[in-house]
Amino acid sequence: AKNVGILAMEIYFPPTCIQQEVLEAHDGASKGKYTIGLGQDCMAFCSEVEDVISMSMTAVTSLLEKYNVDPKQIGRLEVGSETVLDKSKSIKTFLMPIFEKCGNTDIEGVDSSNACYGGTAALFNCVNWVESSSWDGRYGLVVCTDSAVYAEGPARPTGGAAAIAMLIGPNAPVAFESKLRSSHMAHVYDFYKPDLASEYPVVDGKLSQTCYLMALDACYKGFCQKFEKQEGKQFSILDADYFVFHSPYNKLVQKSFSRLLFNDFSRNASSIDEAAKEKLAPFSSLSNEESYQSRDLEKIQKLFGLTVIFSQASQQVAKPFFDTKVQPSTLIPKQVGNMYTASLYAAFASLIHNKSSTLAGQRVILFSYGSGLAATMFSLRFTKGEKPFSLSNIASVMNVSEKLKSRNEFPPEKFVELMQLMEHRYGGKDFITSKDCSLLAPGTYYLTEVDSKYRRFYAKK
Ligand code: ACO
Numbered sequence: 001a002k003n004v005g006i007l008a009m010e011i012y013f014p015p016t017c018i019q020q021e022v023l024e025a026h027d028g029a030s031k032g033k034y035t036i037g038l039g040q041d042c043m044a045f046c047s048e049v050e051d052v053i054s055m056s057m058t059a060v061t062s063l064l065e066k067y068n069v070d071p072k073q074i075g076r077l078e079v080g081s082e083t084v085l086d087k088s089k090s091i092k093t094f095l096m097p098i099f100e101k102c103g104n105t106d107i108e109g110v111d112s113s114n115a116c117y118g119g120t121a122a123l124f125n126c127v128n129w130v131e132s133s134s135w136d137g138r139y140g141l142v143v144c145t146d147s148a149v150y151a152e153g154p155a156r157p158t159g160g161a162a163a164i165a166m167l168i169g170p171n172a173p174v175a176f177e178s179k180l181r182s183s184h185m186a187h188v189y190d191f192y193k194p195d196l197a198s199e200y201p202v203v204d205g206k207l208s209q210t211c212y213l214m215a216l217d218a219c220y221k222g223f224c225q226k227f228e229k230q231e232g233k234q235f236s237i238l239d240a241d242y243f244v245f246h247s248p249y250n251k252l253v254q255k256s257f258s259r260l261l262f263n264d265f266s267r268n269a270s271s272i273d274e275a276a277k278e279k280l281a282p283f284s285s286l287s288n289e290e291s292y293q294s295r296d297l298e299k300i301q302k303l304f305g306l307t308v309i310f311s312q313a314s315q316q317v318a319k320p321f322f323d324t325k326v327q328p329s330t331l332i333p334k335q336v337g338n339m340y341t342a343s344l345y346a347a348f349a350s351l352i353h354n355k356s357s358t359l360a361g362q363r364v365i366l367f368s369y370g371s372g373l374a375a376t377m378f379s380l381r382f383t384k385g386e387k388p389f390s391l392s393n394i395a396s397v398m399n400v401s402e403k404l405k406s407r408n409e410f411p412p413e414k415f416v417e418l419m420q421l422m423e424h425r426y427g428g429k430d431f432i433t434s435k436d437c438s439l440l441a442p443g444t445y446y447l448t449e450v451d452s453k454y455r456r457f458y459a460k461k
Contacts, residue, residue, distance in 0.1 A: 004130045005172035005380060007139070007389040010063035011349050011398050012055050013162040013336045015407045015439050017044045018415045023157055026412035034157045039250025043337035044161050044407070046147045048421055049433050049446040052083040053094045054458055055163035056145040057445040060095055061460075063141075063165040066397045067388045071102040075138030076129050076168075078109040080119030080341040082370075083146050084193070085456070091145065094456075109140075115191060116246055117370025119144030119164075119341030124376075126168040127176055140168035146340035149419065151200045158249050160337025164345045173385025173394070177363070179230055180379035182222030184215045191371035199426045208371055209252065215375035216245075216256050216367055220263050223365070223377045236269035237261060240379070241362035242351055243325050246344040246369040247333035253347075256367065257326050271321075328354040335404055344368050349398055356395035360384040408439050429454045437461045 019042050020034040034040055046055070056079065064071055077099075079091045090111040099107055108129070112121035119142070126140030145163035150156045190208035193201045227235040237243070237260055245253045264271045265280045272280070331350040333339070339346050344366060351364065359382040369375045387393050410418070425431060430452045437446050440461050449457040 001130050001135060001170035003171050003175035003383075004127050004169065004178075005175035006166050007169045007172045007174075007385075008063060008067045008069070008167040009345075009349055009352070009394050009398060010059050010066065010165045011162060011332070011342075011346060011400070011403070012059040012062065012164075012444075013044045013160075013332075013339070013346075013403065014046050014050050014055070015403075015441065016047045016410060017042050017336075017407045018410050018412065020157060022409075022412055023415070026416075027156070029157075037251065038157060039254065039334065040157060040337060041334045042407075042409075043157065043159055044335075045149065045159060045415070045418070046161050046422075047418060047439070048425070049435065049437060049440070049448075050147075050161075051085065051447055051456075052081055052145040052147055052163065053085065053091055053456065054445040054447055055147075055161070056081075056091060056095060056143045056165070057098070057458060057460075058443065059145070059163040059165040060141065060143060061098055061445075062443060063167060063397075064098070067167065067393075069139065069167065071099045072104045073138050074099060074104065074107055074141050075136050076108045076126055076140040077143070078122035078125050078140070079111045079143045079145065080113070080117075080122035081111060081145050082113050082115050082118055082193070082340050083199070084113075084196075086454075087196070091143075095143070114374045115370035115372050116146075116248075116338075116340045116343060117368055117374040117376075119345060120368035120370075120376055121374075122341075123166065123168070127178070130168055130170060131178070142166045142168060144339075144341040144345055146342055147199075148338045148340045149199055149422070150203070152416075152419075155203055155205060158338050160333075160339045160343070162332075162336055162339035162342040162346055164339075164342045164349065166345065167389075173383050173389060173391050175381050175383070177379040177381055180223065180227060181376060182219045182226055182378075183374070183376040184218035184222070185374050186211075186215075188371075188373050190373065197427055199422070203371075208248075211371065211373050212246075212248075212252060212369050212375075213255065213259055215369055215373055216259055216377075217263060219367060219375050219377035220260055223379075224263075224267065234267070234269055236264045236267075236271035237321060237325065238271045239363070240365045241325065241359075242329060242355075242364040244329040244344065244347045244351060244364055244366045245326075246367060247330070247347050248338040248343065250330055250334050253326065253330060253333070254322065257322055261321065332400065332404075341370075349400065352391060353395050353398060353400040356391040359391055406441070435459070 024034040329347040329351040332346040
Protein backbone atom coordinates (compact mmCIF):
# COMPACT_ATOMS: atom_id res chain seq x y z
CA ALA A 1 0.00 0.00 0.00
CA LYS A 2 1.24 3.45 -0.91
CA ASN A 3 0.76 6.85 0.73
CA VAL A 4 -0.78 5.33 3.82
CA GLY A 5 -2.27 7.84 6.20
CA ILE A 6 -5.40 9.63 7.33
CA LEU A 7 -8.34 9.44 4.89
CA ALA A 8 -11.00 11.00 7.06
CA MET A 9 -11.45 12.60 10.48
CA GLU A 10 -14.27 13.47 12.85
CA ILE A 11 -14.01 15.35 16.13
CA TYR A 12 -16.45 15.45 19.01
CA PHE A 13 -16.17 17.57 22.14
CA PRO A 14 -18.83 18.08 24.82
CA PRO A 15 -21.08 21.10 24.34
CA THR A 16 -20.52 21.98 28.00
CA CYS A 17 -17.67 24.38 28.75
CA ILE A 18 -16.38 27.14 31.00
CA GLN A 19 -14.63 30.35 29.97
CA GLN A 20 -11.08 30.55 31.34
CA GLU A 21 -11.57 34.18 32.27
CA VAL A 22 -14.52 33.19 34.46
CA LEU A 23 -12.66 30.26 36.04
CA GLU A 24 -9.63 32.45 36.70
CA ALA A 25 -11.71 34.97 38.64
CA HIS A 26 -13.55 32.23 40.51
CA ASP A 27 -10.28 30.50 41.50
CA GLY A 28 -8.82 33.77 42.77
CA ALA A 29 -5.93 33.54 40.30
CA SER A 30 -4.35 36.81 39.17
CA LYS A 31 -6.09 38.33 36.18
CA GLY A 32 -4.64 36.97 32.97
CA LYS A 33 -3.03 33.88 34.50
CA TYR A 34 -5.16 31.35 32.62
CA THR A 35 -5.85 33.42 29.50
CA ILE A 36 -2.44 34.99 28.90
CA GLY A 37 -0.20 33.01 31.27
CA LEU A 38 -1.45 29.63 30.04
CA GLY A 39 -2.82 31.04 26.79
CA GLN A 40 -6.21 29.29 27.10
CA ASP A 41 -9.63 30.67 26.14
CA CYS A 42 -12.15 28.05 27.18
CA MET A 43 -12.33 24.50 28.60
CA ALA A 44 -14.75 21.70 27.72
CA PHE A 45 -15.76 19.00 30.19
CA CYS A 46 -18.06 15.99 30.27
CA SER A 47 -21.32 16.52 32.10
CA GLU A 48 -22.68 13.60 34.13
CA VAL A 49 -24.21 11.99 31.02
CA GLU A 50 -20.98 11.86 29.00
CA ASP A 51 -17.73 9.93 29.32
CA VAL A 52 -14.85 8.72 27.13
CA ILE A 53 -16.91 5.79 25.91
CA SER A 54 -19.96 7.80 24.87
CA MET A 55 -17.73 10.40 23.17
CA SER A 56 -15.91 7.72 21.20
CA MET A 57 -19.22 6.12 20.15
CA THR A 58 -20.39 9.50 18.89
CA ALA A 59 -17.18 10.19 16.96
CA VAL A 60 -17.07 6.73 15.35
CA THR A 61 -20.71 6.56 14.24
CA SER A 62 -20.55 10.11 12.94
CA LEU A 63 -17.41 9.38 10.91
CA LEU A 64 -18.86 6.21 9.38
CA GLU A 65 -22.10 7.99 8.49
CA LYS A 66 -20.70 11.24 7.15
CA TYR A 67 -18.04 9.65 4.95
CA ASN A 68 -20.41 6.86 3.96
CA VAL A 69 -18.10 4.07 5.15
CA ASP A 70 -19.66 0.60 5.54
CA PRO A 71 -18.79 -0.76 9.03
CA LYS A 72 -17.86 -4.05 7.31
CA GLN A 73 -14.98 -2.18 5.67
CA ILE A 74 -13.16 -1.71 8.98
CA GLY A 75 -10.50 -4.36 9.64
CA ARG A 76 -8.68 -2.79 12.57
CA LEU A 77 -9.90 -0.54 15.34
CA GLU A 78 -7.49 0.96 17.86
CA VAL A 79 -8.31 3.24 20.76
CA GLY A 80 -5.88 5.54 22.55
CA SER A 81 -6.98 6.79 25.97
CA GLU A 82 -5.65 7.41 29.44
CA THR A 83 -9.05 7.70 31.09
CA VAL A 84 -9.50 4.40 32.90
CA LEU A 85 -13.08 3.27 33.36
CA ASP A 86 -12.13 -0.40 33.45
CA LYS A 87 -8.74 -1.96 34.15
CA SER A 88 -9.38 -4.91 31.86
CA LYS A 89 -12.17 -4.33 29.36
CA SER A 90 -11.00 -2.10 26.53
CA ILE A 91 -12.92 0.91 25.24
CA LYS A 92 -12.60 -0.71 21.84
CA THR A 93 -14.97 -3.49 22.95
CA PHE A 94 -17.63 -0.90 23.85
CA LEU A 95 -17.48 0.25 20.22
CA MET A 96 -17.99 -3.25 18.81
CA PRO A 97 -21.83 -3.16 18.81
CA ILE A 98 -21.59 -0.55 16.01
CA PHE A 99 -19.87 -3.19 13.90
CA GLU A 100 -21.51 -6.34 15.28
CA LYS A 101 -24.93 -5.21 14.11
CA CYS A 102 -23.57 -5.12 10.56
CA GLY A 103 -22.14 -8.62 10.97
CA ASN A 104 -18.52 -7.51 11.36
CA THR A 105 -16.69 -8.94 14.37
CA ASP A 106 -13.44 -9.57 12.50
CA ILE A 107 -11.67 -6.43 13.71
CA GLU A 108 -8.17 -6.46 15.19
CA GLY A 109 -6.81 -4.05 17.77
CA VAL A 110 -7.46 -3.06 21.40
CA ASP A 111 -6.56 -0.01 23.52
CA SER A 112 -3.18 1.69 23.89
CA SER A 113 -2.29 3.75 26.91
CA ASN A 114 0.51 5.94 28.14
CA ALA A 115 -0.80 9.34 29.18
CA CYS A 116 -1.36 11.59 26.16
CA TYR A 117 0.68 9.30 23.87
CA GLY A 118 -1.83 6.42 23.53
CA GLY A 119 -3.50 7.98 20.48
CA THR A 120 -0.21 8.17 18.63
CA ALA A 121 0.57 4.55 19.50
CA ALA A 122 -2.89 3.57 18.18
CA LEU A 123 -2.33 5.60 15.01
CA PHE A 124 1.08 4.05 14.35
CA ASN A 125 -0.39 0.57 14.91
CA CYS A 126 -3.03 1.19 12.25
CA VAL A 127 -0.63 2.78 9.76
CA ASN A 128 1.90 -0.03 10.30
CA TRP A 129 -0.86 -2.62 9.80
CA VAL A 130 -1.92 -1.12 6.46
CA GLU A 131 1.73 -1.05 5.39
CA SER A 132 2.32 -4.67 6.53
CA SER A 133 1.86 -8.13 5.02
CA SER A 134 -1.03 -8.88 7.40
CA TRP A 135 -3.14 -6.09 5.91
CA ASP A 136 -6.38 -7.50 4.43
CA GLY A 137 -7.28 -4.50 2.28
CA ARG A 138 -9.77 -2.95 4.69
CA TYR A 139 -9.54 0.36 6.58
CA GLY A 140 -8.02 1.01 9.98
CA LEU A 141 -9.89 3.20 12.43
CA VAL A 142 -8.18 5.11 15.25
CA VAL A 143 -10.01 6.70 18.14
CA CYS A 144 -8.42 9.09 20.65
CA THR A 145 -10.75 9.76 23.55
CA ASP A 146 -10.12 11.43 26.89
CA SER A 147 -11.63 13.46 29.65
CA ALA A 148 -8.87 15.50 31.32
CA VAL A 149 -9.83 16.56 34.82
CA TYR A 150 -7.57 17.75 37.61
CA ALA A 151 -8.07 18.26 41.34
CA GLU A 152 -8.70 21.84 42.45
CA GLY A 153 -5.50 23.84 42.21
CA PRO A 154 -3.14 25.18 39.55
CA ALA A 155 -3.63 22.27 37.15
CA ARG A 156 -7.44 22.47 37.04
CA PRO A 157 -7.56 25.06 34.20
CA THR A 158 -5.51 22.69 32.02
CA GLY A 159 -8.33 20.14 31.67
CA GLY A 160 -10.46 19.43 28.60
CA ALA A 161 -12.37 16.63 26.86
CA ALA A 162 -12.83 15.27 23.33
CA ALA A 163 -12.85 12.24 21.08
CA ILE A 164 -11.35 12.08 17.60
CA ALA A 165 -11.82 9.32 15.05
CA MET A 166 -9.44 8.89 12.10
CA LEU A 167 -9.89 6.53 9.16
CA ILE A 168 -6.60 4.98 7.98
CA GLY A 169 -5.82 3.59 4.54
CA PRO A 170 -3.75 3.95 1.35
CA ASN A 171 -3.79 6.91 -1.07
CA ALA A 172 -4.61 9.25 1.77
CA PRO A 173 -4.73 13.06 1.53
CA VAL A 174 -2.64 13.04 4.73
CA ALA A 175 0.17 10.55 4.12
CA PHE A 176 2.91 9.44 6.51
CA GLU A 177 6.52 10.08 5.58
CA SER A 178 7.31 6.93 7.52
CA LYS A 179 11.08 7.26 7.46
CA LEU A 180 10.88 10.66 9.14
CA ARG A 181 10.00 9.63 12.66
CA SER A 182 12.01 10.02 15.85
CA SER A 183 11.11 8.98 19.40
CA HIS A 184 12.31 9.63 22.92
CA MET A 185 11.15 7.40 25.76
CA ALA A 186 12.24 7.48 29.40
CA HIS A 187 11.20 6.66 32.97
CA VAL A 188 10.03 9.73 34.91
CA TYR A 189 7.32 10.57 37.42
CA ASP A 190 6.07 13.86 35.97
CA PHE A 191 2.39 12.94 35.67
CA TYR A 192 0.87 9.57 36.57
CA LYS A 193 -2.28 7.97 37.90
CA PRO A 194 -1.30 5.58 40.71
CA ASP A 195 -4.47 6.16 42.73
CA LEU A 196 -6.97 3.85 41.10
CA ALA A 197 -9.80 5.23 43.20
CA SER A 198 -9.41 8.69 41.66
CA GLU A 199 -9.74 10.01 38.14
CA TYR A 200 -7.21 12.74 38.94
CA PRO A 201 -3.53 12.36 38.15
CA VAL A 202 -0.63 12.97 40.50
CA VAL A 203 1.21 15.75 38.71
CA ASP A 204 4.48 17.57 39.18
CA GLY A 205 3.62 20.50 36.92
CA LYS A 206 7.08 22.03 36.66
CA LEU A 207 8.73 18.67 36.03
CA SER A 208 6.16 17.84 33.35
CA GLN A 209 6.97 21.09 31.53
CA THR A 210 10.70 20.34 31.62
CA CYS A 211 10.21 16.71 30.56
CA TYR A 212 8.03 17.84 27.66
CA LEU A 213 10.66 20.30 26.41
CA MET A 214 13.54 17.84 26.90
CA ALA A 215 11.62 15.19 24.95
CA LEU A 216 10.93 17.76 22.24
CA ASP A 217 14.64 18.56 21.96
CA ALA A 218 15.58 14.88 21.83
CA CYS A 219 12.97 14.07 19.18
CA TYR A 220 13.89 17.11 17.09
CA LYS A 221 17.57 16.19 17.23
CA GLY A 222 16.84 12.64 16.09
CA PHE A 223 14.40 13.86 13.48
CA CYS A 224 16.99 16.27 12.00
CA GLN A 225 19.58 13.48 11.87
CA LYS A 226 17.19 11.14 10.07
CA PHE A 227 16.16 13.87 7.65
CA GLU A 228 19.76 14.72 6.89
CA LYS A 229 20.64 11.08 6.33
CA GLN A 230 17.73 10.61 3.96
CA GLU A 231 17.67 13.93 2.11
CA GLY A 232 21.39 14.72 2.23
CA LYS A 233 20.80 18.22 3.55
CA GLN A 234 20.41 19.91 6.88
CA PHE A 235 16.88 20.24 8.30
CA SER A 236 15.61 23.54 9.66
CA ILE A 237 12.12 24.75 10.47
CA LEU A 238 12.03 26.16 6.93
CA ASP A 239 11.72 22.60 5.60
CA ALA A 240 8.22 22.17 7.02
CA ASP A 241 5.18 24.34 6.40
CA TYR A 242 3.52 23.63 9.75
CA PHE A 243 4.40 22.36 13.21
CA VAL A 244 1.67 20.83 15.34
CA PHE A 245 2.29 20.10 19.02
CA HIS A 246 0.61 18.13 21.75
CA SER A 247 -1.16 21.02 23.45
CA PRO A 248 -1.74 20.84 27.22
CA TYR A 249 -2.06 24.64 27.09
CA ASN A 250 -1.11 27.17 24.47
CA LYS A 251 1.85 28.75 26.31
CA LEU A 252 3.71 25.44 26.18
CA VAL A 253 3.13 25.32 22.42
CA GLN A 254 4.64 28.80 22.06
CA LYS A 255 7.66 27.73 24.11
CA SER A 256 8.00 24.51 22.14
CA PHE A 257 8.21 26.26 18.82
CA SER A 258 10.75 28.69 20.24
CA ARG A 259 12.85 25.75 21.35
CA LEU A 260 12.90 24.37 17.82
CA LEU A 261 14.28 27.72 16.70
CA PHE A 262 16.82 27.64 19.52
CA ASN A 263 17.84 24.18 18.32
CA ASP A 264 18.23 25.52 14.79
CA PHE A 265 20.40 28.29 16.21
CA SER A 266 22.60 25.79 18.10
CA ARG A 267 22.99 23.73 14.93
CA ASN A 268 23.66 26.81 12.85
CA ALA A 269 20.73 25.98 10.57
CA SER A 270 19.49 28.13 7.72
CA SER A 271 16.35 29.38 9.48
CA ILE A 272 18.46 31.68 11.66
CA ASP A 273 19.64 34.75 9.82
CA GLU A 274 22.38 37.16 10.93
CA ALA A 275 20.03 39.43 12.86
CA ALA A 276 18.59 36.52 14.78
CA LYS A 277 22.06 35.12 15.45
CA GLU A 278 23.06 38.36 17.06
CA LYS A 279 20.04 38.31 19.36
CA LEU A 280 20.63 34.73 20.37
CA ALA A 281 24.41 34.97 20.81
CA PRO A 282 24.24 35.73 24.58
CA PHE A 283 22.55 32.36 25.12
CA SER A 284 24.90 30.23 23.08
CA SER A 285 27.02 29.21 26.07
CA LEU A 286 24.10 27.79 28.07
CA SER A 287 24.18 24.03 28.48
CA ASN A 288 20.95 22.20 27.76
CA GLU A 289 20.54 21.35 31.42
CA GLU A 290 20.87 25.01 32.34
CA SER A 291 18.47 26.00 29.65
CA TYR A 292 15.76 23.81 31.22
CA GLN A 293 16.40 24.39 34.89
CA SER A 294 18.02 27.74 35.63
CA ARG A 295 16.58 31.19 35.63
CA ASP A 296 18.36 31.55 32.30
CA LEU A 297 15.75 29.19 30.96
CA GLU A 298 13.24 31.84 31.82
CA LYS A 299 15.36 34.26 29.84
CA ILE A 300 15.39 32.00 26.84
CA GLN A 301 11.73 31.30 27.20
CA LYS A 302 11.06 34.97 27.57
CA LEU A 303 13.25 35.66 24.59
CA PHE A 304 11.57 33.01 22.47
CA GLY A 305 8.26 32.39 24.09
CA LEU A 306 7.27 35.82 25.19
CA THR A 307 9.57 38.63 24.21
CA VAL A 308 10.31 37.31 20.80
CA ILE A 309 6.80 36.22 20.11
CA PHE A 310 4.99 39.12 21.64
CA SER A 311 7.12 42.21 22.13
CA GLN A 312 7.56 44.79 19.44
CA ALA A 313 11.31 45.06 19.86
CA SER A 314 12.48 41.61 18.97
CA GLN A 315 9.60 39.93 17.28
CA GLN A 316 11.57 39.31 14.10
CA VAL A 317 12.95 35.98 15.24
CA ALA A 318 10.01 33.77 16.14
CA LYS A 319 6.79 35.71 15.79
CA PRO A 320 6.42 35.66 12.00
CA PHE A 321 7.35 31.96 11.93
CA PHE A 322 4.94 31.20 14.75
CA ASP A 323 2.09 33.03 13.04
CA THR A 324 2.46 31.16 9.78
CA LYS A 325 3.70 27.76 10.94
CA VAL A 326 1.96 27.15 14.28
CA GLN A 327 -0.95 29.54 14.85
CA PRO A 328 -3.36 27.76 12.43
CA SER A 329 -3.23 24.63 14.61
CA THR A 330 -4.01 26.32 17.92
CA LEU A 331 -7.76 26.96 17.63
CA ILE A 332 -9.38 23.84 19.14
CA PRO A 333 -6.82 23.28 21.94
CA LYS A 334 -7.24 26.91 23.06
CA GLN A 335 -11.03 26.57 22.97
CA VAL A 336 -11.45 23.06 24.36
CA GLY A 337 -8.36 22.59 26.55
CA ASN A 338 -6.08 19.61 26.98
CA MET A 339 -7.82 16.57 25.49
CA TYR A 340 -4.90 14.29 26.44
CA THR A 341 -4.63 11.67 23.62
CA ALA A 342 -6.87 13.77 21.37
CA SER A 343 -4.94 17.02 21.93
CA LEU A 344 -2.37 16.64 19.19
CA TYR A 345 -5.00 15.50 16.71
CA ALA A 346 -7.38 18.29 17.68
CA ALA A 347 -4.54 20.71 16.93
CA PHE A 348 -4.06 18.92 13.62
CA ALA A 349 -7.81 19.13 12.96
CA SER A 350 -7.58 22.89 13.57
CA LEU A 351 -4.94 23.14 10.86
CA ILE A 352 -7.17 21.32 8.36
CA HIS A 353 -10.11 23.45 9.45
CA ASN A 354 -8.17 26.68 8.86
CA LYS A 355 -6.08 25.80 5.81
CA SER A 356 -7.72 22.93 3.90
CA SER A 357 -7.66 24.77 0.56
CA THR A 358 -3.90 25.49 0.60
CA LEU A 359 -2.39 22.41 2.25
CA ALA A 360 -1.86 20.26 -0.87
CA GLY A 361 1.84 19.63 -1.45
CA GLN A 362 2.80 20.84 2.01
CA ARG A 363 4.58 19.10 4.90
CA VAL A 364 3.56 19.15 8.55
CA ILE A 365 5.63 17.95 11.51
CA LEU A 366 3.76 16.62 14.55
CA PHE A 367 5.07 16.24 18.08
CA SER A 368 3.34 13.81 20.40
CA TYR A 369 4.10 13.75 24.15
CA GLY A 370 2.76 11.51 26.87
CA SER A 371 4.03 11.87 30.43
CA GLY A 372 5.88 9.07 32.09
CA LEU A 373 7.24 9.40 29.28
CA ALA A 374 6.80 8.59 25.61
CA ALA A 375 7.29 11.07 22.76
CA THR A 376 7.58 10.99 18.96
CA MET A 377 8.08 13.57 16.26
CA PHE A 378 6.83 12.56 12.81
CA SER A 379 6.13 13.98 9.39
CA LEU A 380 3.03 14.02 7.18
CA ARG A 381 2.47 15.19 3.61
CA PHE A 382 -0.77 16.59 2.20
CA THR A 383 -2.43 16.04 -1.15
CA LYS A 384 -5.83 17.37 -2.11
CA GLY A 385 -7.50 13.94 -2.06
CA GLU A 386 -10.72 12.86 -3.66
CA LYS A 387 -14.17 13.17 -2.19
CA PRO A 388 -15.21 11.91 0.29
CA PHE A 389 -11.58 11.64 1.37
CA SER A 390 -10.48 15.15 0.43
CA LEU A 391 -9.08 17.84 2.69
CA SER A 392 -11.98 20.16 1.95
CA ASN A 393 -14.52 17.46 2.79
CA ILE A 394 -12.72 16.61 6.04
CA ALA A 395 -12.94 20.29 7.01
CA SER A 396 -16.62 20.47 6.17
CA VAL A 397 -17.50 17.21 7.97
CA MET A 398 -15.69 18.30 11.14
CA ASN A 399 -17.64 21.56 11.06
CA VAL A 400 -15.47 23.00 13.81
CA SER A 401 -16.79 26.58 13.86
CA GLU A 402 -20.36 25.44 14.27
CA LYS A 403 -19.46 22.97 17.04
CA LEU A 404 -17.53 25.65 18.93
CA LYS A 405 -20.30 28.19 18.53
CA SER A 406 -23.15 26.00 19.70
CA ARG A 407 -21.71 25.31 23.15
CA ASN A 408 -23.19 26.00 26.52
CA GLU A 409 -21.15 28.00 29.04
CA PHE A 410 -21.38 26.91 32.67
CA PRO A 411 -20.95 29.30 35.60
CA PRO A 412 -18.04 28.24 37.87
CA GLU A 413 -20.24 27.17 40.77
CA LYS A 414 -22.08 24.73 38.54
CA PHE A 415 -18.79 23.47 37.11
CA VAL A 416 -17.33 22.83 40.58
CA GLU A 417 -20.53 21.11 41.67
CA LEU A 418 -20.33 18.84 38.63
CA MET A 419 -16.67 18.01 39.32
CA GLN A 420 -17.67 16.96 42.85
CA LEU A 421 -20.46 14.75 41.56
CA MET A 422 -18.06 13.13 39.06
CA GLU A 423 -15.47 12.54 41.81
CA HIS A 424 -18.12 10.74 43.79
CA ARG A 425 -19.31 8.71 40.79
CA TYR A 426 -15.87 7.69 39.53
CA GLY A 427 -15.45 3.94 39.95
CA GLY A 428 -18.97 3.74 41.33
CA LYS A 429 -21.86 1.40 40.54
CA ASP A 430 -25.59 1.21 40.87
CA PHE A 431 -26.57 4.66 39.72
CA ILE A 432 -28.81 6.14 37.08
CA THR A 433 -27.81 9.42 35.45
CA SER A 434 -30.23 12.29 34.94
CA LYS A 435 -30.52 11.12 31.31
CA ASP A 436 -30.80 14.81 30.50
CA CYS A 437 -29.53 15.09 26.96
CA SER A 438 -31.08 18.47 26.20
CA LEU A 439 -27.68 20.12 25.63
CA LEU A 440 -26.43 17.36 23.32
CA ALA A 441 -26.70 17.47 19.53
CA PRO A 442 -28.84 14.83 17.82
CA GLY A 443 -26.82 11.67 17.22
CA THR A 444 -24.80 12.06 20.44
CA TYR A 445 -24.44 9.03 22.71
CA TYR A 446 -24.89 9.44 26.45
CA LEU A 447 -24.60 7.42 29.64
CA THR A 448 -27.88 6.34 31.21
CA GLU A 449 -26.93 3.86 33.89
CA VAL A 450 -24.22 1.91 35.67
CA ASP A 451 -25.82 -1.18 37.19
CA SER A 452 -24.99 -3.17 40.32
CA LYS A 453 -22.43 -5.19 38.36
CA TYR A 454 -20.67 -2.02 37.13
CA ARG A 455 -22.05 -2.55 33.62
CA ARG A 456 -22.44 0.67 31.69
CA PHE A 457 -25.43 1.52 29.49
CA TYR A 458 -25.70 4.15 26.80
CA ALA A 459 -28.40 5.66 24.62
CA LYS A 460 -28.28 7.73 21.44
CA LYS A 461 -30.08 11.04 21.17
N1 ACO B 1 -0.90 37.38 33.65
C1 ACO B 1 -0.15 36.83 32.67
N2 ACO B 1 0.66 35.75 32.87
C2 ACO B 1 0.67 35.18 34.09
C3 ACO B 1 -0.09 35.71 35.16
C4 ACO B 1 -0.89 36.87 34.91
N3 ACO B 1 -1.65 37.40 35.85
N4 ACO B 1 0.14 34.94 36.25
C5 ACO B 1 1.01 33.97 35.88
N5 ACO B 1 1.34 34.13 34.57
C6 ACO B 1 2.18 33.27 33.76
C7 ACO B 1 3.43 32.78 34.43
O1 ACO B 1 4.48 33.71 34.31
C8 ACO B 1 3.70 31.50 33.64
O2 ACO B 1 4.25 31.82 32.39
P1 ACO B 1 5.78 31.45 32.04
O3 ACO B 1 5.91 29.96 32.20
O4 ACO B 1 5.96 31.88 30.66
O5 ACO B 1 6.62 32.19 33.05
C9 ACO B 1 2.30 30.98 33.37
O6 ACO B 1 1.43 32.09 33.53
C10 ACO B 1 1.85 29.87 34.30
O7 ACO B 1 2.05 30.33 35.61
P2 ACO B 1 2.73 29.39 36.69
O8 ACO B 1 2.85 30.11 37.99
O9 ACO B 1 3.96 28.76 36.13
O10 ACO B 1 1.55 28.32 36.79
P3 ACO B 1 1.39 27.15 37.81
O11 ACO B 1 2.70 26.58 38.20
O12 ACO B 1 0.48 27.58 38.89
O13 ACO B 1 0.60 26.07 36.88
C11 ACO B 1 1.04 24.32 35.28
C12 ACO B 1 0.93 25.81 35.54
C13 ACO B 1 2.30 23.75 35.97
C14 ACO B 1 1.12 24.08 33.79
C15 ACO B 1 -0.23 23.61 35.87
O14 ACO B 1 -1.37 24.12 35.26
C16 ACO B 1 -0.19 22.11 35.71
O15 ACO B 1 0.40 21.39 36.50
N6 ACO B 1 -0.89 21.55 34.64
C17 ACO B 1 -0.92 20.11 34.37
C18 ACO B 1 0.39 19.58 33.83
C19 ACO B 1 0.64 19.88 32.37
O16 ACO B 1 -0.25 20.24 31.63
N7 ACO B 1 1.90 19.69 31.92
C20 ACO B 1 2.25 19.85 30.52
C21 ACO B 1 2.94 18.68 29.89
S1 ACO B 1 2.34 17.13 30.46
C22 ACO B 1 0.68 16.93 29.96
O17 ACO B 1 0.35 17.09 28.83
C23 ACO B 1 -0.30 16.58 30.99
